[in-house]
Amino acid sequence: MMPLRRFQMHQPKNVAEAAEMLAHYGEKGRLYAGGTELLLAMKHDLLRYEHLVDVKTVPGLDKIEAKNSSLHIGGTVTHRAIENSPLVRERLPVMAEMARQIANVRVRATGTLGGNICFAEPHSDPATLLLALGAKARVQGRNGERTLAMNEILVGAYETALAADEILTAIEIPLLAKSQRAAYLKFQVHERPTLSLALVLDVDASGNAITKARAVVGSVSLTPCRSDKADALLVGPRDKVEKQLADAAQVLAEAADPGDDLEGSAEYKRHLTGVFLRRAFAQALSGAPR
């Protein structure tokens, strides 16, 4: 067995104390939640920390609540808790369905939503859906609290806009209106998605026209990506939009600008974007409001 390098474990009693610890240890310390990304990277010596700050000892960050027409998911809530939460399943089923598809049953039992976002792994299931849903991250550091949109917090591969002392305390997700439909789909042959695609559509009362759209393609480039131009092509009468899906996918893929890697060639990922946008469109419009 590969041993982990030595570290000290710290148990902050509250967010302020955790922020102090992170500030004090700087690059020698890191916030630790489920460990399903961090400990693997540390075991393979890709990351070295002498101090881990166990955010799970901070009370109150493991709650899921609905307030002000949005869902608040605490930073240390596990994927499994999201998957099984009656509140999420009833109020935002697409989020529960996405959580059910993350990695494997062991990762879901320990991995957290906050950890997933803060690790900023480019092949993240939650990041893609959360960007489409217009979710925001609440973060807190020594100098107070701020709120960041998904495209603000995720700035690159394994890179976030968080300051060294900042902690993601919750993700706030606006609940879908009755006129909105959502779908999350992915293509995966390895342990992480090759491509993930999330789509949120606003439909008119007849259900035959789309009044607003938000499509996100993830896992194909450094951060999940969307495009105003692609979204504009997804608005209009349903039969017209169906004819424009290929164009919308092309524009979306251009914006994402996928690269060649072990998951496949850039051309392949552009192709998959088209396939999965079409499937997501059909799925979103097939069901009840999500």
Place this chain on the structure above:
Amino acid sequence: MTDGMRIVALKFQLNGKPVEMECEAEETLAEVLRNHLNLNGTKVSCEVQVCGACTVLVDGLPVSSCTYLAYEARGKNVATIEGLEKPDGTLHPLQQAFIDDFAFQCGFCTPGMIMAAKALLDENPQPTRAEIIHHMDGNICRCTGYVPIVAAVQRAAGVMAKESKK
């Protein structure tokens, strides 16, 4: 700033029996089980939470013990393959079903497979085939093939349902 923990005072239930010991903060549950407690039934392979060979249950949930800190087991119930048989040596229905369905060849993945399946059946005693496949998706076997493994889980579910009616 107070010092962090280098040494963790660890108290937990292991296969129903209390354990009290010390470990280092960076020691994984697999290291504690295999190196300190001499329980070698838990296998370690990929060390990146992909293969499932090291699956043990913590408070009933499957975890990858290769990259799950022993620190996390504080105050919890840990179940390993060694705890499945009854004191008289009778095998757990899952163990017996893996034999009856020839659900292993080399056997390296088997402890993890059985513990993962136990977590499923404890939560969902009558899973559909699709539910079994979804749940077992993260446990990799490289020689037996998955058909007999799924069959064994189905068989064990049937046996356990009959036993619970007795």
